[in-house]
Amino acid sequence: MLKNYFKIAIAVLRRRKFFTFISLFGISFTLTILLVLTSFIDKVVGDSYPDRKRDRSLYVTRLQESGKDGQSSSTPSYYFLTHFVGSLKTPVKLGISTSFAGTNTYVNNKKLAVNYKYTNADYWDIMEYDFIEGKAFNKLQIDNADKVAVISEDMKSEYFGDIPSVIGKYIEADNVKYRVIGVVKNVPITSYNLYSDIYLPYTVSKNDYKKGRGYLGDFTAVMLASSTTDVPRMSDEYDAMMRRIPMESKEYNKMSSHAESYFRSYVNTGNDNMSGVTIVLIIITIFVLLVTVLPTLNLVNINITRIMERSSEIGVRKAFGASSGTLVYQFLVENIILTLLGGLIGVVLSFIAIQVINSFHLIPNLVLSINFTVLGIGLLVCFFFGLLSGVYPAWRMSKLNVVTALKAQ
Amino acid sequence: MIRLQNIEKVYRTDTIETLALNSISLDIAKGEFLSIMGPSGCGKSTLLNIMGLLDTPSKGDIKISDQKTDHLSDKQLAQFRNQKLGFIFQSYHLINDLQVLDNVELPLLYRNTTAKERKMLATEALEKVGLSNRIKHFPTQLSGGQRQRVAIARAIVGRPEIILADEPTGNLDSAMGNEIMDILINLNRNEGTTIVMVTHDENMAHKTHRLVRLFDGSQVQ
Numbered sequence: 001m002l003k004n005y006f007k008i009a010i011a012v013l014r015r016r017k018f019f020t021f022i023s024l025f026g027i028s029f030t031l032t033i034l035l036v037l038t039s040f041i042d043k044v045v046g047d048s049y050p051d052r053k054r055d056r057s058l059y060v061t062r063l064q065e066s067g068k069d070g071q072s073s074s075t076p077s078y079y080f081l082t083h084f085v086g087s088l089k090t091p092v093k094l095g096i097s098t099s100f101a102g103t104n105t106y107v108n109n110k111k112l113a114v115n116y117k118y119t120n121a122d123y124w125d126i127m128e129y130d131f132i133e134g135k136a137f138n139k140l141q142i143d144n145a146d147k148v149a150v151i152s153e154d155m156k157s158e159y160f161g162d163i164p165s166v167i168g169k170y171i172e173a174d175n176v177k178y179r180v181i182g183v184v185k186n187v188p189i190t191s192y193n194l195y196s197d198i199y200l201p202y203t204v205s206k207n208d209y210k211k212g213r214g215y216l217g218d219f220t221a222v223m224l225a226s227s228t229t230d231v232p233r234m235s236d237e238y239d240a241m242m243r244r245i246p247m248e249s250k251e252y253n254k255m256s257s258h259a260e261s262y263f264r265s266y267v268n269t270g271n272d273n274m275s276g277v278t279i280v281l282i283i284i285t286i287f288v289l290l291v292t293v294l295p296t297l298n299l300v301n302i303n304i305t306r307i308m309e310r311s312s313e314i315g316v317r318k319a320f321g322a323s324s325g326t327l328v329y330q331f332l333v334e335n336i337i338l339t340l341l342g343g344l345i346g347v348v349l350s351f352i353a354i355q356v357i358n359s360f361h362l363i364p365n366l367v368l369s370i371n372f373t374v375l376g377i378g379l380l381v382c383f384f385f386g387l388l389s390g391v392y393p394a395w396r397m398s399k400l401n402v403v404t405a406l407k408a409q
Numbered sequence: 410m411i412r413l414q415n416i417e418k419v420y421r422t423d424t425i426e427t428l429a430l431n432s433i434s435l436d437i438a439k440g441e442f443l444s445i446m447g448p449s450g451c452g453k454s455t456l457l458n459i460m461g462l463l464d465t466p467s468k469g470d471i472k473i474s475d476q477k478t479d480h481l482s483d484k485q486l487a488q489f490r491n492q493k494l495g496f497i498f499q500s501y502h503l504i505n506d507l508q509v510l511d512n513v514e515l516p517l518l519y520r521n522t523t524a525k526e527r528k529m530l531a532t533e534a535l536e537k538v539g540l541s542n543r544i545k546h547f548p549t550q551l552s553g554g555q556r557q558r559v560a561i562a563r564a565i566v567g568r569p570e571i572i573l574a575d576e577p578t579g580n581l582d583s584a585m586g587n588e589i590m591d592i593l594i595n596l597n598r599n600e601g602t603t604i605v606m607v608t609h610d611e612n613m614a615h616k617t618h619r620l621v622r623l624f625d626g627s628q629v630q
Contacts (some may be wrong), residue, residue, distance in 0.1 A: 322487060
């Protein structure tokens with residue numbers, strides 16, 4: 001019976017090529033968008049390079065102060081992180097770094113845009129950057145304010161060209177020359193708290209980060225617990241600290257900051273009343289609904305038209321013994337064949353789209369790939385599409401009166 | 410074999426009621442070849458559809474093979490049609506996307522038969538109508554007479570006790586029509602199949618055992 005359904009499904013697809021094209025295009029295009037999106041999310045949120053100790057880390061990326069006249073929200077200051085966060089007992093390490101900043105440098109009279117960030121020594125102990133050569137700067141070099149740098153492999157090739165080693169060579173950024181002591185594997189810009197072209201000791205910063213006792217500044221921190229079981233305690237200790245510390249000024253009467261997991265810190269809005277996680281979930285849900293529901297409705301419409309054309313066949317099948325349930329089954333099988341075909345095309349298109357995104361470096365250092373989980377989800381989505389877009393037309397047509405169906409020819 | 414008692418069929422719209430069949434009672438014996446005649450719109454096809462359980466009467470009882478059919482569910486009706494009835498339509502109603510053999514196999518798809526059995530029975534049915542050399546053809550590659558023969562093969566492949574034919578020769582020239590009629594007569598004579606045929610053609614009707622005439626929904630002969 002399935003063979004018969006398959007034959008007729010293929011015949012129907014070949015009969016109305018334009019409808020088939022529209023259906024297959026809708027399915028495959030939607031699936032491509034979903035696969036690329038999930039691959040992107042998978043890479044951005046799921047990829048744990050270089051923070052491989054993510055499961056026992058908490059991130060401090062925002063501090064919000066509010067008062068009668070308004071509110072301020074920003075990354076915390078060096079003072080806040082070292083003075084208050086640094087006093088916590090549970091973290092075994094406290095990695096501090098600035099957000100990356102941009103500057104220009106010149107190589108052979110050619111302008112090169114570079115991003116740099118400052119870090120402390122603990123940052124390199126917590127993060128597990130893959131060193132292609134050399135190593136990270138240590139506490140002594142930081143204390144001495146040595147002008148040393150760790151650079152990314154892309155920076156190495158862009159600045160120095162294709163040479164085997166750059167350790168000991170000098171790289172200029174912001175009119176200062178730094179000695180390269182390490183080269184690390186690229187971090188995608190989407191991991192914006194960890195990404196940079198050049199990593200420098202925070203003590204060489206031109207900003208007087210030690211001056212002032214303001215709570216808001218340019219730094220973020222990663223706290224490392226000795227084990228995953230200590231993470232909740234570390235979070236509680238942080239919250240207790242926040243309740244304890246005095247307001248920065250009389251302008252403010254409320255202050256909030258949280259030590260959060262990677263994902264929460266990634267989508268932190270800096271506003272306690274508006275959870276970044278909720279916003280991200282809402283945006284993703286709306287997006288997924290739009291890209292799936294619209295093509296599904298379109299498919300339902302096309303399917304109704306397609307099946308209506310076959311009312312004579314429905315009449316004949318009913319006359320010769322097909323029950324409504326059997327007809328629903330037949331049309332569902334046909335629709336699933338169509339959507340799976342669209343799904344396969346979608347998978348191929350996704351591979352092509354991902355290759356294009358990767359080869360054109362649309363997002364610096366972000367190398368997307370389709371993994372089997374994503375592929376499985378994609379094919380499941382297709383199957384779901386097949387059911388969703390086929391059930392209603394199939395049910396409606398199966399209820400068609402035989403005599404009316406036969407007269408429709 | 411088929412017993413109709415006081416069958417009425419009324420079509421209702423918001424403003425009008427049309428009486429398509431008016432108190433029709435008919436007994437058709439096993440092995441009988443009956444033709445139904447009458448002018449267009451007199452209710453012939455409606456009566457045939459009711460006998461074939463494709464339509465329901467507004468009033469009256471139907472018994473087929475001593476079984477009342479008014480209480481059957483959609484699934485049971487489908488099964489009943491599949492086992493007991495075969496249909497032949499004026500415009501053939503073949504599925505153009507399927508080859509001749511697949512078209513003929515269709516009623517067997519809704520039974521517990523293997524693909525091998527289906528192929529064997531369908532080929533046998535096509536041999537009976539003289540079309541075993543066309544099994545790989547599509548309906549659109551056949552003449553009208555050949556298509557109707559495929560439709561007959563489809564009707565007989567499940568060996569039903571009753572065949573209901575709605576103007577089976579209506580779309581064919583007289584030579585083709587006679588060929589089809591001969592097949593039906595042989596089927597009735599050799600296999601004992603009960604046949605009810607709606608026709609406009611007096612000559613064809615006179616070849617059958619009994620003629621029933623309808624006029625404005627009522628039986629006049």
